[in-house]
Amino acid sequence: MAAYTASVTVRLKPGVLDPEAETTERALERLDFDLEELRSADRFEIDMEADSPEAAAERADAMAGRLLANPTIHDYSVEVEPAEPAAGATR
Amino acid sequence: MAAYTASVTVRLKPGVLDPEAETTERALERLDFDLEELRSADRFEIDMEADSPEAAAERADAMAGRLLANPTIHDYSVEVEPAEPAAGATR
Numbered sequence: 001m002a003a004y005t006a007s008v009t010v011r012l013k014p015g016v017l018d019p020e021a022e023t024t025e026r027a028l029e030r031l032d033f034d035l036e037e038l039r040s041a042d043r044f045e046i047d048m049e050a051d052s053p054e055a056a057a058e059r060a061d062a063m064a065g066r067l068l069a070n071p072t073i074h075d076y077s078v079e080v081e082p083a084e085p086a087a088g089a090t091r
Numbered sequence: 092m093a094a095y096t097a098s099v100t101v102r103l104k105p106g107v108l109d110p111e112a113e114t115t116e117r118a119l120e121r122l123d124f125d126l127e128e129l130r131s132a133d134r135f136e137i138d139m140e141a142d143s144p145e146a147a148a149e150r151a152d153a154m155a156g157r158l159l160a161n162p163t164i165h166d167y168s169v170e171v172e173p174a175e176p177a178a179g180a181t182r
Contacts, residue, residue, distance in 0.1 A: 003127070009134060024135070024158070033154055036094070036138040043100060043134045044115070047127040063124055067115070 001049045003083035006060035010069045010076045011041040044068055053080045092140045094174035097151035101160045101167045102132040135159055144171045 012018050025038040050056035057080045069076040103109050116129040141147035148171045160167040
């Protein structure tokens with residue numbers, strides 16, 4: 001068993017309206033930032049013990065399918081990394 | 092100029108309470124999933140035209156500092172990739 005961090009990113013499917021992202025995009029444009037499009041997503045970073053990265057990915061995938069994502073409106077992707085000794089933020 | 096997608100991940104600073112993440116963690120445990128900890132984050136995927144990946148990262152960093160993150164409670168990190176021809180979801 002080793003410690004892994006599985007990151008599940010839950011995005012709205014293309015075509016699903018996201019008024020919050022549109023508002024954020026317009027606010028950035030009003031601040032004179034140059035951008036084409038902004039999409040927002042939810043990200044879940046899950047620390048777990050597993051036998052292999054594959055096992056951790058499989059478990060995170062099952063979590064997304066059962067609870068974290070709504071298949072009617074969401075797509076999701078899973079990435080797995082060995083857990084950092086000092087878990088936390090980058091900046 | 093080339094097309095890039097900058098991903099800004101906005102996380103709560105360590106120590107800032109996140110009741111929603113705690114609720115999600117407990118719901119997963121009730122579904123018999125084995126996990127140590129769950130953290131939630133907001134992710135913004137921003138399509139933009141820029142001269143270089145460095146310029147795209149710098150602009151996304153400025154967007155996070157001005158609008159996307161609240162420095163009192165948030166940390167953030169920025170990743171830049173060339174924009175995918177067919178932007179969209181993984182699954």
